[in-house]
Amino acid sequence: MTTKSIANLLNEKAGILVLTQLVEIDPYSLDSSERIDYLAALEKQGGWLQALMQDAIVAVAGAEPTADQGNYSNVDDPQREEIAATLKMAPVTAQSRIDVARILTHHLPATCHALSTGEISGAQATVIAKESAALLRKGIDPFQLKYLEESAIAFSEFHTPAQVTNKVRSIIAKLDPKEFEEVVEEARAGRRVSFSAQPNGMAQILALLPAVEAQTVWLAINKLARANQQKFNNRNNSFQESGVYKEDTAYSQKARGRASHNNLSNASAGSDASAGSDESKADGTQFLVKLNLDQLRADALSDIAATFLAQSADENLAHGRPVTVNLTLDLPTFLGLQENPGVLSGYGEIPAGVARLLAGDGKWKRFITEPLTGNLLDFGRTTYEPPQALVDFVVARDRRCRFPGCRQSARISDIDHAHAWEDGGSTSSENLGLLCRRHHRMKTHGGWKLKSFPDGSCEWKSPEGKIFKVSARSMNEVA
Numbered sequence: 001m002t003t004k005s006i007a008n009l010l011n012e013k014a015g016i017l018v019l020t021q022l023v024e025i026d027p028y029s030l031d032s033s034e035r036i037d038y039l040a041a042l043e044k045q046g047g048w049l050q051a052l053m054q055d056a057i058v059a060v061a062g063a064e065p066t067a068d069q070g071n072y073s074n075v076d077d078p079q080r081e082e083i084a085a086t087l088k089m090a091p092v093t094a095q096s097r098i099d100v101a102r103i104l105t106h107h108l109p110a111t112c113h114a115l116s117t118g119e120i121s122g123a124q125a126t127v128i129a130k131e132s133a134a135l136l137r138k139g140i141d142p143f144q145l146k147y148l149e150e151s152a153i154a155f156s157e158f159h160t161p162a163q164v165t166n167k168v169r170s171i172i173a174k175l176d177p178k179e180f181e182e183v184v185e186e187a188r189a190g191r192r193v194s195f196s197a198q199p200n201g202m203a204q205i206l207a208l209l210p211a212v213e214a215q216t217v218w219l220a221i222n223k224l225a226r227a228n229q230q231k232f233n234n235r236n237n238s239f240q241e242s243g244v245y246k247e248d249t250a251y252s253q254k255a256r257g258r259a260s261h262n263n264l265s266n267a268s269a270g271s272d273a274s275a276g277s278d279e280s281k282a283d284g285t286q287f288l289v290k291l292n293l294d295q296l297r298a299d300a301l302s303d304i305a306a307t308f309l310a311q312s313a314d315e316n317l318a319h320g321r322p323v324t325v326n327l328t329l330d331l332p333t334f335l336g337l338q339e340n341p342g343v344l345s346g347y348g349e350i351p352a353g354v355a356r357l358l359a360g361d362g363k364w365k366r367f368i369t370e371p372l373t374g375n376l377l378d379f380g381r382t383t384y385e386p387p388q389a390l391v392d393f394v395v396a397r398d399r400r401c402r403f404p405g406c407r408q409s410a411r412i413s414d415i416d417h418a419h420a421w422e423d424g425g426s427t428s429s430e431n432l433g434l435l436c437r438r439h440h441r442m443k444t445h446g447g448w449k450l451k452s453f454p455d456g457s458c459e460w461k462s463p464e465g466k467i468f469k470v471s472a473r474s475m476n477e478v479a
Contacts, residue, residue, distance in 0.1 A: 006025075006030065006034045006037045006038055006041070007037055009021060009022060009037075009041050010037050010040055010041040010044065013117050013118070014044050014045050014047060014048035014116065014117055014118035015048060018041070018045065019045045019048070022038070022041055022042060022045065025038065027039075043118075043121065044118030045118065046118075046121070046122060047114075047115045047116065047117070047118040047119070047120060047121055047122060047125075048115075048116050048117070048118055050115055050121075050122035050125065051112055051115045051116035052116075053101075054100070054101040054104050054105050054112065054115075055101075055105060057083065057097055057098055057101040058098075058101045058102055058105050058106075060079050060082060060083055061079045061080065061083065061098045061101070061102070062079060063102065063105075063106060064102075078442060078446045078447065078448075078463060079098075080094050080095050080098060081094075081403070081439075081442060081446075081448070081462065082462050082463075082464060082466065083097070083098065084404070084405050085403075085404040085405065085460070085462070085466070085468045086466070088404070088405060089405055090405045090406065090407060091403070091405060091406055091438075091439075099129075099130075099133065100125075100126050100129045100130065103129040103130075103132065103133060103136060104125060104129050107132070107136050107145070108128065108129060108132065108149055110146075110149050110150060110153060111125050111128050111129070111149055111152070111153060112125070114153050114156075119153070119156075119157070120153060120156040120157075121156075121161070123161040124156045124161050124164050126161070127161050127162075127164050127165045127168065128149070128152045128153075128156075128164065128168060131165060131168040131169060131172065132145070132148065132149075132168070132172075134183045134186055134187070135148075135172060135183065138182065138183075144175050144176075147171075147175075148168065148171050148172065148175065151167070151171055152164060152167060152168050152171070155167045187210075188210050190208065191208055191209050191210060191213075192207075192208050193205065193206065193207045193208075194206045194207075194208075201349075201350045201351060201354060205301075220300075220304070221297050221300045221301050221304070222297060222300075224300035224303065224304070225293060225296035225297040225299070225300040226293070226296075228296055228299070228300065229291075229293065229296055232290065232291075328342060328343040329342040329343075329352075329355045329356075333352050333355065333356070334355075334356060336356070338352070339352040340352060341355070342354070342355025342356075390427070390428075390429060390432065391415060393429055394415060394429060394432045394433060394434060395410045395434065397429070397456045397473070398410060398413075398433055398434040398456065398473065399434075399473060400413065400434065401413050401434055401435050401436040401439055402433045402434055402435060402439075402450075402458050402470055403435065403436070403439040403442075403460065403470075404460065404468045404470055406436055406439060408436035408439075410434050412436070412437075413434040413435055413436045413437075413440075414434070414435050414436070414437060414440045415432055415433075415434065416432065416433055416434070416435040416440050416443070416450075417431055417432060418431050418432070418433060418450045418451065418452035418458065419431050419452070420444075429454075429456075430452060430453070430454045431452055432452075433450075433452055433456070433458060446463070447462075447463035448460060448461065448462055448463065449461040453472075455472040456472040456473065457469070457470060457471050457472040458470050
């Protein structure tokens with residue numbers, strides 16, 4: 001394959017004929033310049049496939065959302081669940097894909113065409129659709145929409161999706177300043193906080209807030225962090241004067257992770273340890289571990305949340321229990337005989353050392369699991385009345401909504417009878433399970449059928465007759 005022929009394929013309109021030729025090419029047989037053109041050509045075909053996907057999504061979901069269904073209007077777009085389960089994605093992600101597909105296919109024909117020919121990427125088309133959504137709902141002038149769309153497409157040729165986003169927002173703000181104010185006010189309704197697991201025992205909290213409120217949160221975190229930093233500096237000066245403590249930078253780097261965890265544990269107990277930590281080396285010498293301002297800000301946010309949980313422990317109970325951090329750890333690791341990772345509910349594996357530190361402050365519940373699968377067999381509690389014990393068992397077993405792909409926490413999910421009580425279903429661990437409010441209503445009023453099994457697994461049947469199986473959840477794995 002010559003450079004010229006690869007370049008020709010890159011310049012061709014995206015489609016099945018070009019894709020077929022690209023599939024036959026071994027990229028490792030190309031020189032470095034050809035490989036770059038080959039990569040760009042494949043990306044161009046990706047836009048064509050994405051354009052086909054938009055039509056396919058709308059064909060399943062329908063051109064418009066499901067009409068209001070009265071008391072059960074929250075059970076809208078039941079096709080969303082078909083798409084989510086089929087494509088193995090979270091329902092909220094499926095809904096986002098549906099919204100974008102409807103906008104592209106029915107309101108942004110030029111963008112959809114540019115996507116199908118490979119002129120823009122799927123990511124660029126998505127941001128154009130999402131940023132145009134609010135104006136489309138309000139009825140933007142067709143000429144303004146055409147100008148917005150053409151400007152965004154032209155800008156996309158040499159810019160990233162993030163840059164395209166800023167460009168579209170700039171155009172919208174200038175098209176109609178009054179409309180821009182209304183769009184900003186509407187955006188306030190989308191404020192949210194999300195949690196996502198990250199590698200190496202870390203997790204990320206993302207907050208989308210109105211600018212003023214975000215600034216308030218930042219100032220509070222920053223103030224607490226700097227106050228703790230000053231307290232640490234004062235302690236450090238006092239210790240240096242007494243000659244009892246000294247700071248060891250190299251040792252501090254190794255101990256900082258342990259100190260950060262201790263800060264969170266101490267904050268939950270109401271003590272002040274967020275500015276630094278006392279550490280001891282093997283020879284008994286004591287050192288102060290100094291934390292930088294970024295670490296102190298992170299600890300300050302944790303401290304604020306831990307303080308609130310401690311003060312409100314008896315309020316807003318979830319299924320009769322206080323909100324807690326839940327950890328699964330095998331006995332040999334707890335005793336220090338093994339170093340198996342613990343499982344933090346809602347996150348996943350954490351190192352044995354961190355798990356033992358958490359376990360030291362914990363109130364334990366006994367879980368008996370089947371050795372090979374890890375499925376929960378018995379909750380092991382006899383001190384509570386049967387109804388609460390059964391709820392405890394189901395919450396411990398399921399941990400989140402049982403619908404495929406849904407990650408709604410047990411704390412805000414409903415206890416549901418798979419086989420309805422009024423139809424003869426029993427109140428038993430086999431027949432009970434957790435469903436978020438949306439999927440609970442969808443099962444009751446949206447045409448979905450649920451079959452539950454003794455090990456906690458279940459099987460869903462959609463209104464279209466598709467079967468989706470949800471396996472039992474091992475207690476050794478994150479739900």
